[in-house]
Amino acid sequence: MIPEVGHYALIIALLMAAVQAVMPLAGAATRRPLWMAYAWPMATGQFLFLLLAYGCLTASYLLDDFSVINVANNANSMLPWYYKFSAVWGNHEGSVLLWSLILSAWTYAVSRFSRGLPPDMVARVLGVMGLVSLGFLAFVLFTSNPFDRSLPDVPADGADLNPLLQDFGLIVHPPMLYTGYVGFSVVFAFAIAALLSGRLDAAWTRWVRPWTNIAWAFLTVGIALGSWWAYYELGWGGWWFWDPVENASLLPWLAGTALIHSLAVSEKRGTFKSWTVLLAIMTFSLSLLGTFLVRSGVLTSVHAFANDPARGLFVLVLLGITVGASLLLFALRAPRVSRPGAFTWLSRDALLLVNNILLVVMTVTVLLGTIYPLILDAMKLGKISVGPPYFNALFVPLTVILCIFMGLGPVARWKRMAGRELLARLWLSGLVALLIAAVLPLVYHGEWDLKVSIGLAIALWLVLSLVRDLWDKSARSGSRWAGMKALTPAYWGMVIGHLGLAVTIIGVTLVSNYSVERNVRMAEGDSVDVSGIHFTMSHLEERRGPNYIAEVATLEVRRGGESSATSFVMTPEKRLYIARGMPMTQVALRPGLFQDLYVAMGEDLGDGSWALRIQIKPFVRWLWLGALLMAAGGLIAVVDRRYRRKQVDRQAQTDIAQVREEAAV
Structure with a gap:
């Protein structure tokens, strides 16, 4: 019933x-x-x-x-x-x-x-x-x-x-991800409503920005949870593999990031309106594209749900109608809502425009790498695989360029700014970032590494430019503390969001270049040293769970010298799920703010010994800490008083009155 x-x-x-x-x-x-x-x-x-x-x-x-x-x-x-x-x-x-x-x-x-x-x-x-x-x-x-x-x-x-x-990841990851995906439908609906009515005013922008920020924050957390889940669940210690379904969640995030910045310009200067509407359509369309990729059966992935062409065709038709109708409406009505704005090419307007263009280029880069193999396969032109080398070769340099402009944006003035003034504000930040980034690899690892120095320089550039901007803005009041208290939540949200990106870049840089991995063969009583950390397998045992049987290895781990050694136990498992007869690896993790120890059991080698993968992952937690900071920045911006209902309603009434006066004239 x-x-x-x-x-x-x-x-x-x-x-x-x-x-x-x-x-x-x-x-x-x-x-x-x-x-x-x-x-x-x-x-x-x-x-x-x-x-x-x-x-x-x-x-x-x-x-x-x-x-x-x-x-x-x-x-x-x-x-x-x-x-x-x-x-x-x-x-x-x-x-x-x-x-x-x-x-x-x-x-x-x-x-x-x-x-x-x-x-x-x-x-x-x-x-x-x-x-x-x-x-x-x-x-x-x-x-x-x-x-x-x-x-x-x-x-x-x-x-x-x-x-x-x-796994716990299934409990939290999909709801967060879907809430972000679907949340962009609100902005899409407002964009279509604006095109239908021909009204895209300041009240519209103020009302849409909170919904955009909330959806983007949920999507950010959802992607971070998916990365964290894959890291410890799949047993290989990776946090991003450029899997097509992973890319499907990244695409609307990139477009949504561009949309947030475009809305900021539309609210402040009344410009970029057509660009904002187009980005709103693009962001939600990419959310639908991700749905098609996951549920059509065109992809083979651990993330994919369905393998049914009929379902895929239904979603494809829905995607085609949504994208086609909205773009046609945009082409017909966009001239009515657009408004050109004057600004020089050295201004915050221009820098945000460049950032948006770079984000769109990054989106297209990921999109092409994801769907190009599918297009070739559908046209019977052969099967190819586009993997990390393609994405890293294109996406990483674009990210570096994007971050350079991101450091300039908060400090620049709206409409126009003298080049000397911008240089005077930021030359010290840039110099300090370069010097620290050049020295840190030597201090941390004992040798210099160009890729590490570039990543650290970009992250420090973002942080130090924010520090300089905070210093300048807080000086406008009688005291620094009073000046900081006078800054709006929207501004603090921007600061925390950009800081989160810097933290993530540090995590990506260090874990990608300084991870240590060693595959070993161990039986009871065997020991091994990995980068100065001593692992001893004390015993193996069979353990029964509610719906599985597991082989559990107990590893005694000692870290540090004799006088300052710390010891603890790690217990990786190899499970066999009874109903499906499917083996699974249960990773043993020793998490830390600056370093993770990661042990995964491989195969039983037949003589009482097992294959183990031991990894040391420096600063890997900073990946997800940065994502949480970015999401927090998006949510903090929402509480700005400009977006409170009474404030928006008051502005809406003012805009309506102005429209009526113009119509009467």
Whole structure:
């Protein structure tokens, strides 16, 4: 009965999405307030019924209802309850349902917090989001129904969740990632609504920026969690492999980063409006492209969900309609909302434009490397693989150039600035960054390394330029402390976000160049030294988990000299999951702010010894610490008083009054 309730709830949500997609847009076009008013109750109802449907699917998992095909294929009676809970989205059907639920939650949030905006604008926004919901709910019901039954042939037990997904990472990573992905639909909807109405004013920009920042922050955390999960779960110690599905999440992040900076210019100077709208369309379109890549079966990846051409075709059609219709609308209506602005090529406007162009070039670089092999394969022109050498050769130099301009941007003035003034402000920061970056490799590793020095110089350049800007801005008040307190949350968000990027660059640079890896053969009583760290395998034992059997190695580790040695135990495992008969590596980690010790068990070598991979990963935690700082910067900027509802409403009323006065004249 529970699955049927969920199925009917999905159908009702689909019908509500159809009403939400048609009536508000038609009402805004014909100026009928009653039709526009349908948007609010339909958005609320759709969210509630999707919540009910999702709750029914979750209950089916927790109750081991193996008559539901989705449950039988992805759960098992021995599976711990918390993995049953996350298994709901650990498969194609459940993950699309979660995507639709999150989209309805964003839609409800827009309807709830948009009361002060013009009703026709909100009606158009909710109508566009209703169209997107309609497409995804149709996808769920017609190709990916999670409530399909196998009656009367009910299996005695389920096939179990893929062991790769039986991890805390599955609990936190997909919801974060999807919230970021889907959050860009709000900005997309506002961009389409602006094109339809021909109104892209300051109030629009102020209202859109918080939604963009929140979506971008969630996507940042989601990507970081995915990187962290892959690092310890897959057993090879890598944090990014340029996997096509990894790239699918990076693409909207790059475009969203450009969108955030473009919105800043549009709000401050009233320029880049067409560019902002185009980036909003591009960012959400890339989110849909990622959905297509993951669910079409065109990619073979540990991250991919589905292998069904029919599903892939449905998503491809949805992507084509979304991108094609929005770009056509942009081509027809963009001249009405654009406004040229005057600025010199040495100004913050110009530097932000250069940054945006570089981010778009980086996006295109990753996009081509990801889909080019697919295009060749589809055209029967052969199979090729585009891997890390391509991406590193192009993406890394572009990142260096981008960071150079990022250091200049905060210090530069809007509209125009003298070159001598910019040089006077930043020459010392640049010189200090170069000197420290040249010396640090010698101090840390005993020898100089050009790549390490370049990475450290870029990170220090970002940090020191921010320090100089803070120094200048805090000097405008009577005291430095008072000057810093007067700075806005939006400014502090920018500082923390750029600082986070610098921290991530330091982590990438040091872990990529100074990691130590050694593959060893060890049995009970064997010892090995790796970079001055002593490992001894004290014993091996078999251990049984709730749904697996594991071989566990106990390693006694001693670090440091005799007088200052620290010792601890690490226990890597090799698990065999009973239901699927699938072996998995459970990594032993000794995390630290400046260094990780990483041990993974390989294969049983047959004589009581095992293959072990021992790695030392310096500063690897800084990768994810930097990502968290970037996300925190995006969220801190949201609390700026300019984006509070009353402030935005007041500005919106002013803009509406100005429009009416112009119309009267």
